[in-house]
Amino acid sequence: MPVAQPQFGFLGGIQIPQSKAQMGSEGFPSQMRLNLQKSIEGIALQKGYNVVSAYESIDLMSYEDKKRIDMLIIPELQLGEDESTIGVNYEMPKSMSMVTIQKGKINYSGKYSLKGQLIFQIIEPLTREKLFIKSIPYTPDPADVETIVEFNGQEQYAQASQLAHQSVQNAIRNARSQVLENAYKKLIDIIKTHLPGGEEAVNLAKQARELKAKAIKAW
Numbered sequence: 048m049p050v051a052q053p054q055f056g057f058l059g060g061i062q063i064p065q066s067k068a069q070m071g072s073e074g075f076p077s078q079m080r081l082n083l084q085k086s087i088e089g090i091a092l093q094k095g096y097n098v099v100s101a102y103e104s105i106d107l108m109s110y111e112d113k114k115r116i117d118m119l120i121i122p123e124l125q126l127g128e129d130e131s132t133i134g135v136n137y138e139m140p141k142s143m144s145m146v147t148i149q150k151g152k153i154n155y156s157g158k159y160s161l162k163g164q165l166i167f168q169i170i171e172p173l174t175r176e177k178l179f180i181k182s183i184p185y186t187p188d189p190a191d192v193e194t195i196v197e198f199n200g201q202e203q204y205a206q207a208s209q210l211a212h213q214s215v216q217n218a219i220r221n222a223r224s225q226v227l228e229n230a231y232k233k234l235i236d237i238i239k240t241h242l243p244g245g246e247e248a249v250n251l252a253k254q255a256r257e258l259k260a261k262a263i264k265a266w
Contacts, residue, residue: 053096053252056108056116056172086235087122087242094244105172113173114259117252120242121170126163126230153196153211159222160189161230165237171255174262178251183237187230190222 088098099116102108108116162184169179194214198207243251 053248054099054115054117056099056102056112056119082231083122083124083234083238087120087238090235090238090242091120094242095248096244105170105175108172114263116172117255117259118169118178119172121168123166123168124163124234125166126161151198153198153207154194155211155215155218156191156193158189159192159219159226160186161226162186163230165234167241169243169251171258173259176255176258178254179243181241183241185230185233185237187226187233190225190229192218192222194218 084101088101091098100112102112102119105119105121108119163186164182164184166182167180168177170177192215194211194217196207196211196214198204
């Protein structure tokens, strides 16, 4: 007897903790939520799921939806700058506070990098029993940060220093955008690799239906 196609729900409010203020003003988290939701739904369809709906919270799901949906995926994206450097990780100089002043130039150079992990939980929504959990760490490719400001004489140094600081902040924002784009591409590959599909998905759905049936019968 053929097994019914897994009925799949998605918790659309992807959790993206932000430990650094620098991550808060770029508009990335909301765009990442939207892009990841669409990507996970598309990948789930390719893996044989029937995507029923997306929900902001399991508490907002109706009882009927909890009965008819086999599995609910709850993704959590943890993404942040390296705690050991508290911001940008520079190769040369060693930190943002160190600038080289040579031949009338102020030079900031280094790399901007992020690290994080994607946590997948798949639960049976009526009983909230966990069926699957996996944590996948990842480090997107870094981006170069460099800015050079020239000045003529010591009297221009203060103005050049201020300009260099503003310039490196712009360079950091550009590098952050590039690294976030790299992160998204890597996340898509991770989702394709680690989201259960095929026989594994069918077995999870079967397990979920058994849990649900026992719970309904007990009630």
